[in-house]
Amino acid sequence: MRLNEEQRRILIALQRGCYLKIHRTLDGAKVYRLYCSNNDGAPNAEELPPAQIDALERHGYIQSNMKFPAATLLLTERGAQAARATPQ
Numbered sequence: 001m002r003l004n005e006e007q008r009r010i011l012i013a014l015q016r017g018c019y020l021k022i023h024r025t026l027d028g029a030k031v032y033r034l035y036c037s038n039n040d041g042a043p044n045a046e047e048l049p050p051a052q053i054d055a056l057e058r059h060g061y062i063q064s065n066m067k068f069p070a071a072t073l074l075l076t077e078r079g080a081q082a083a084r085a086t087p088q
Contacts, residue, residue: 008083
């Protein structure tokens with residue numbers, strides 16, 4: 001899989017200590033949020049497009065810890081290698 005700019009940005013953010021969660025709504029829809037700390041240490045949440053996350057998970061760059069109702073997506077070794085190989 002060839003990573004696009006948004007996917008590389010997500011992998012680099014995870015490598016730098018941000019975390020990605022899947023939240024489920026009452027009707028079962030998934031909402032993906034990337035949490036990174038601001039300069040003042042407060043968490044900042046950014047909603048991400050599901051297609052980007054699904055592609056990363058499907059190709060083995062990230063994996064879920066399978067928790068409910070808010071699973072965390074973790075960087076795999078393949079994802080970490082891709083993040084390190086990305087020019088910053």
